[in-house]
Amino acid sequence: MDAASGDERGTTERVLTLLGLLQQRQVWSGPELAARLGVTSRTVRRDVERLRTLGYPVYAGQGVGGGYRLGPGKELPPLLLDDEEAIATAVSLLAGAGGAVAGAGDAALRALSKLDQVLPTRLRHEVRALVGSVESFGGGRTQVGPEVLMTLARACRDEVEAGFDYPSGKELRRRRVEPYRLVASDRRWYLLAYDLDRDDWRSFRVDRMTEVAARAWRFRPRAAPDAATYVQEGVASRVYPHRARFLVHAPADTVRAQIPASAAVVRPCGGGLCEVLSGGADLDDVLLHVLRLGHAFEVLDPPELAERCRVLAERLLAAGAQDAPPPPDTEEP
Structure with a gap:
């Protein structure tokens, strides 16, 4: 030169x-x-x-x-952002696109596309790595360091193994995974990955990870489940000791507006019906939540929950059929 x-x-x-x-x-x-x-x-x-x-x-x-x-101007040349600013901007827009800000989804996606056009080539690749590795069924709200998200997003994009310390009972254990997608829920960020030590797909809360690092070993992608669906089902039901399925006599959109995405999976069934999958520590609590939706419903699984409905219905009918007790005698002052 x-x-x-x-x-x-x-x-x-x-x-x-x-x-x-x-x-x-x-x-x-x-x-x-x-x-x-x-x-x-x-x-x-x-x-x-x-x-x-x-x-x-x-x-x-x-x-x-x-x-x-x-000063402000109509023809402002390319936007200048450093690495941290670009990543933070992309993460915030992704949260909006995922539903963290009511009604902001479409606007956030448009802003992401504009950001992609004006960033320098190097940063554009970094932001695309994050955008291409994220799905959602809500919008991430729990604060997570952007450098952690970017490390995981790069690993998803580059198809390289990742490692991190993760709570297991009362201790931290090192996990080795093949990262597939980052997923934003209505409360927090998750990573869907293939756990190499457990030989199965797992979802991990990103805010619980420490010592996150990408590894040098590349992997060949496996046939993967739908990321957002897998994580949502895990958050709403698989993590609980009891799970239940209901056929609710109301449109899926109506029921989704009544139940947080992290509390249940709602699938349309056609004909104004939908299926609700949820879980809990006690099936009576799950049953109560579905009852309070205010729609007719049927228990699909488990069979013992249908029997529980009949038992509770008989108790309620008996309670309603009893004559009201006479008011206690009171003396006039």
Whole structure:
């Protein structure tokens, strides 16, 4: 590389650094910018002119309180974000797209597509890795470090093993997995992965992971379950000792609006009916929640729950059939 091309690259990098500074703060004085860039105030003025030539509306104020500021404009050139800012922006938009912000899904997806267009190539690949490795049945709310999400997203994209410490009972154990997808629920982030030590698919809460790292070993992707469905079913039923299925006489959309996605899986059955899959520590509690929806329903599984319904129904009918006891005698004062 000759001296001229090296000087040109140095100027370009300095001008981009100047633009980044102007985006960070509302007003900078000339001496402040010169000190941050390690150049003279005259060079700062020249670089400001270069930005104006490129279409950036940079204004200069005189006197006390004056300085350089970046104004709004219709033709703003490519957005400058550092790695952490780009990742944090993508994670926030993904949360909105997944439903963490009511009504923001479509807008968040449009914003993600615009972000993809204006980011530099290197950061664009990083953000696409995250976007392409995330599914949802809600929107992630539990705070998770963006560097952890990006590490897992890269591992999903690059098809390399990942490792992390994860609670097992009262101790932490190292888990080796083939990561498949990140999934955002209405409460937290999960990773769907093939657990190499247990030889089966598992879902893991990302906020419980520590010492997360991608490994160098590549793997050939296996036939995988639908990520969002698998994780939702696990959160809503598989983690509980008892599971139940109901046929509810109401449209799926109506029932979904009544039950959090993390509490039950609702599947349309046609004809204004839907299937509800849920779980709990006590089947009576599950039954009570379905009863309180206010729709007619039938128990599909387990058979003993249908028998439990009959027992409880007889008790309720008996309680309702009894004559009300007479009010206690009271004496007039």
